[in-house]
Amino acid sequence: MSGRDIEPLAFRVKPLPEECFESWLRRLAECHDTTPKALFRHLGIDAALADRDLASSAAGAAEPRHAMVERLAWATMVSEKAISGTFVGCPKTDLLPLALRSIGCAQCWRDWLASAEPWRIERSWILRVTACCETHALLLTDLRGIMVRGHGNAARQLLEENVDRTRAQMARFTLVKTRLAWNGTIARAHVRGSDPSFGAMPARYRAALVGNRFHIAPARHLLLAALHSKDGLQAGQWEQIFGFTTRPGRGAPTGRARGASGPKLPDLAKTIARIGLRQLERKRRELGKVCKRLERAKENYSFVHWQGVWRKGRAALAHEVSLRRAAEMAGGEISAQTCLRGFQEALVYLQEAGLADGTDPVARCDGDRWDDCHEDVHRLRARLAACFADPDFRVLLHLPSLPVGFDALEGTQCLAPIQMKAAAFLTGLTFKGA
Numbered sequence: 001m002s003g004r005d006i007e008p009l010a011f012r013v014k015p016l017p018e019e020c021f022e023s024w025l026r027r028l029a030e031c032h033d034t035t036p037k038a039l040f041r042h043l044g045i046d047a048a049l050a051d052r053d054l055a056s057s058a059a060g061a062a063e064p065r066h067a068m069v070e071r072l073a074w075a076t077m078v079s080e081k082a083i084s085g086t087f088v089g090c091p092k093t094d095l096l097p098l099a100l101r102s103i104g105c106a107q108c109w110r111d112w113l114a115s116a117e118p119w120r121i122e123r124s125w126i127l128r129v130t131a132c133c134e135t136h137a138l139l140l141t142d143l144r145g146i147m148v149r150g151h152g153n154a155a156r157q158l159l160e161e162n163v164d165r166t167r168a169q170m171a172r173f174t175l176v177k178t179r180l181a182w183n184g185t186i187a188r189a190h191v192r193g194s195d196p197s198f199g200a201m202p203a204r205y206r207a208a209l210v211g212n213r214f215h216i217a218p219a220r221h222l223l224l225a226a227l228h229s230k231d232g233l234q235a236g237q238w239e240q241i242f243g244f245t246t247r248p249g250r251g252a253p254t255g256r257a258r259g260a261s262g263p264k265l266p267d268l269a270k271t272i273a274r275i276g277l278r279q280l281e282r283k284r285r286e287l288g289k290v291c292k293r294l295e296r297a298k299e300n301y302s303f304v305h306w307q308g309v310w311r312k313g314r315a316a317l318a319h320e321v322s323l324r325r326a327a328e329m330a331g332g333e334i335s336a337q338t339c340l341r342g343f344q345e346a347l348v349y350l351q352e353a354g355l356a357d358g359t360d361p362v363a364r365c366d367g368d369r370w371d372d373c374h375e376d377v378h379r380l381r382a383r384l385a386a387c388f389a390d391p392d393f394r395v396l397l398h399l400p401s402l403p404v405g406f407d408a409l410e411g412t413q414c415l416a417p418i419q420m421k422a423a424a425f426l427t428g429l430t431f432k433g434a
Contacts, residue, residue: 006043009075014082016120021054021086022101023121028076043071055095055126057087058193088123089193093211100215101126102144105133106162109143113156119147123191129209130187131224132180139166139221169222172279173229179205180228186210219272226275 011031015024029036037050045068053059054068073080088095096103104125112119124130125140132139141162149155182201186209189196198206205227214223372379 006071006075008077012077014076014078015086016118018122018124019086019120020088020101020123020126021083022098022126024083024086025054027118027120040068043075045071053092053095053098055088055101055123056092057084057089059092086123088126088191090127090190094128094190096126096128096215100142102142102147103140103220104143105136105138105140106143106146106159106166107136107138108133109146110156110159110163113151113159119151124187127187127190128212128215129183129190131183131221131228134184137180138163139170139225141166141221166221170225172276173225175225175229183209183228222272226271229275 009028009032011028013024013028013031025036025039029039032039034042035050037047040050041047046064049064049068054065057065069080069083072078073083095101101121104121109119124134130140143162146155146158146162149158182205186196186206208227212224214220217223
């Protein structure tokens, strides 16, 4: 019976980009509520093929495969080229076992679930060498437990937890970008079925990666991450644990270390524990540095706190003085009495803010020291200039000391802008016609 003697199937299920053959065949059978074997029997394809590993185009006879592709193409109205594009070109020894071809990227599945796209397994995910998803740079994990939950909220929650957990596990390793790039190069070459251009790849790295048997351990993704990390084991130690040189699946291993009898789970546990201890030691050093900084901050807390209180007090003082001086200036012309009152109020505010004691920094004389200059502006200017230039008063205001013979009133143009403002509102030295 030729391919055109059968009727096309009811649903047109097309292969998605980079989807492997088994993933597409499973979606096609589920869409028609049947099994791959029953579907092959209905299409006149040898049902025994459904039990075989059909992912690699390099495995098995070419004629039965071509007949299968031709019938599937006619039944689904999909081009033979599109179906042939679901196969990988490398031998079966470079692929994961059939039972583990549910390994994939949890973040891709989460995105497809959010956009109502069907789940699938990409061709590069079924390779033994592939460590991460090229789209999200996330370690590949087994998604079989999520697949059986269906496309519901439970599956969405499990995918989110899987992504967060895998990201946290990746943070324990210092992954080397060069090795990840090598991994992608080898994976793409396996998909095409061509020999990868190893170039500068170390021979021991290739021996540890190509044909690896990490899938015998539940922590396959962690072993691959360790191999591609800066803190991973040396290549010789990998060979000692797994006992192979290049491709152990193609023949008896020839590069076993002395006394090695093959992979052992206790060795794998020790490997992961050693890497974890190294990461914990690094975290301990980082936390020690943080604790030292916190101790220094605790010791300096009182000084910093009172310094902040002192700054706020000075800012409140400056604001209050400026408001009062502005109100007086708006009420009429500035006189000698106004200047004197502004100077006296500044001293009072300094005392209230705790920046000065109850004594006048300038030596006092008997009686009112300002009586003789209430009506004489020039004498008041000289008296205020002497007070302003007094060292004790300038220390209270945090102003630089003036040189000997410097006139604080005539030389204000040499002061910095902030010091000129302090001279203006603390002493009220603004005179008309002066």
